[in-house]
Amino acid sequence: MNDVIGVAWFRDELTYREAVEIFTDPENMPATFEKWKTLVGRQCELIKSGGNIAIRADIDPETFTAWCNAHGFKADAWGRTAFANHVALEYQKTGKGTIIE
Template identity: 80%
Template sequence: MSDVIGVAWFKDERTYREALDVFTDPGNMPARYEDWRTLVRKQCELIKSGGNVAIRADIDPQTIVQWCNAHGFKADSQGRTAFANHVALEYQKTGQGIIIE
């Protein structure tokens, strides 16, 4: 059985820039959206080459801080990972979500 792995996802450059403004660790992320896209493409290739499923965990800069606070995380890499894991679990329960092809 394949694993479902959530990948923190930003729908466009504007969303990415806004997210960098709310994260407490923007220095841990690529400064440019295109660099993030390159990194996430490689990550998704690795996930899929292992026989697993990559699922989009769409991050909304307006609500990610609230989600993190409500679940005991800072809006940082651990919070992003926790959110992505949450989305993956929801996909496993409901079958609803966007698979990264």
């Protein structure tokens, strides 16, 4: 069976900038949305080339912060990873989610 891997995803430049502002580790993020798109594009290609499924874990600053607070995470790399893993597990359970093509 293919693995389902959640990828922290930002729908547009505004969402990216707003999210970076609430992250406790903004220095760990690419400086621009365009650089993030390039990086995540490479990450998704690696996931798919291994026969796995990349699933979007859409990060909206408000709902991501609430999710982190409810699950005991900070809005940082660990929180983003935990959220992406949560989305991947939900996809495996329900089949609902957005696959990155």
